[in-house]
Amino acid sequence: IKTIGVVTSGGDAPGMNAALRAVVRACSYYKLRCKGIRLGYEGLITNNIVELGPRSVSNIINRGGTILKTARCAEFRTEEGRKKAYENIKKNEIDALIVIGGDGSFTGAHNFEKEFGIPTLGVPGTIDNDIFGTDNTIGYDTALNTVINAIDKIRDTATSHNRMFFIEVMGRDAGFIALNSGIASGAQDILIPEKKDEIEELFEAIQRGEKAGKLSNIIVVAEGEELGGVYDLAKFTKMKYPKYDIRVTVLGHIQRGGEPTCADRVLASRLGVAAVEGLMEGRSSVMAGIRSNNVVFTPFDEAIVKQNVINNELIRIADILAR
Numbered sequence: 001i002k003t004i005g006v007v008t009s010g011g012d013a014p015g016m017n018a019a020l021r022a023v024v025r026a027c028s029y030y031k032l033r034c035k036g037i038r039l040g041y042e043g044l045i046t047n048n049i050v051e052l053g054p055r056s057v058s059n060i061i062n063r064g065g066t067i068l069k070t071a072r073c074a075e076f077r078t079e080e081g082r083k084k085a086y087e088n089i090k091k092n093e094i095d096a097l098i099v100i101g102g103d104g105s106f107t108g109a110h111n112f113e114k115e116f117g118i119p120t121l122g123v124p125g126t127i128d129n130d131i132f133g134t135d136n137t138i139g140y141d142t143a144l145n146t147v148i149n150a151i152d153k154i155r156d157t158a159t160s161h162n163r164m165f166f167i168e169v170m171g172r173d174a175g176f177i178a179l180n181s182g183i184a185s186g187a188q189d190i191l192i193p194e195k196k197d198e199i200e201e202l203f204e205a206i207q208r209g210e211k212a213g214k215l216s217n218i219i220v221v222a223e224g225e226e227l228g229g230v231y232d233l234a235k236f237t238k239m240k241y242p243k244y245d246i247r248v249t250v251l252g253h254i255q256r257g258g259e260p261t262c263a264d265r266v267l268a269s270r271l272g273v274a275a276v277e278g279l280m281e282g283r284s285s286v287m288a289g290i291r292s293n294n295v296v297f298t299p300f301d302e303a304i305v306k307q308n309v310i311n312n313e314l315i316r317i318a319d320i321l322a323r
């Protein structure tokens with residue numbers, strides 16, 4: 001391998017820049033050329049590709065988003081699209097590809113490698129933490145900290161007015177952000193898709209809070225929760241307890257932005273270097289991850305299909321502490 005291409009793809013996540021920097025600097029360290037593909041897989045198809053030297057990634061370790069930009073690219077899902085991408089890979093003398101993104105991006109990389117034999121290696125970048133093969137994905141810790149900072153502020157006003165807040169957080173079909181931010185912000189109840197909650201359980205939690213003399217109620221709801229969404233939950237609760245002053249906050253895309261936390265910068269730095277070293281060792285169609293503080297490589301087949309599971313111990317703790 002002489003030249004490595006690097007692309008950020010799918011949804012952006014804080015820490016992608018730190019991962020990109022690590023890939024570029026590791027390439028420079030090992031005397032490899034590095035080329036950045038702009039706008040996700042679209043840049044491969046349109047030949048939007050730039051040479052990246054170690055100084056081109058100065059001052060980005062602390063920045064959210066991705067300087068390469070990212071996109072969802074329908075054309076890369078087609079064989080013709082991937083053929084165009086392959087032609088540009090050849091034109092740019094790229095020998096291997098590092099993809100920083102989520103499982104959709106890894107599926108694309110995997111198909112591309114199977115068809116054209118270009119080695120690909122994934123780095124998990126998504127705030128949702130829903131990728132198998134790593135304890136944490138890049139961006140997850142930053143999103144959690146953004147969420148708890150926001151909930152802390154909401155709690156101030158909730159307490160002052162004796163209000164109940166339903167707060168929707170991101171996470172796609174997974175409850176990692178909701179469960180962890182809910183524990184860290186002292187939520188009265190946490191609703192996540194993995195738990196298969198019943199509305200009665202929510203009402204019980206609210207009643208327990210009232211009996212225990214709680215002045216405010218924070219209910220954290222994962223966006224993928226299956227009871228009908230945060231507005232419906234607020235409506236049903238108001239019907240059951242008309243005396244409550246209930247408000248809804250959807251935190252939305254603020255969760256995707258901001259400076260990456262120290263943990264995300266270190267994770268991204270480790271995985272960026274691991275990706276380059278993995279390719280140099282001849283690994284491909286794998287994702288670099290960190291489990292129990294060790295770098296591990298998980299085959300794309302496995303990373304794409306399997307799910308990270310929620311830790312039941314955290315559900316138990318959340319319940320104990322909300323009483």
Ligand code: ATP
Nearest residue numbers: 010011072073076077101102103104105107108126
């Ligand atoms: P996030 O989890 O943050 O949304 P992601 O990587 O899962 O990130 P997707 O939109 O699912 O995001 O995928 C990103 C891009 O990967 C797609 O826009 C498409 O270009 C490519 N891709 C996804 N699935 C496939 C596939 N089956 N074949 C080829 N390319 C694919």
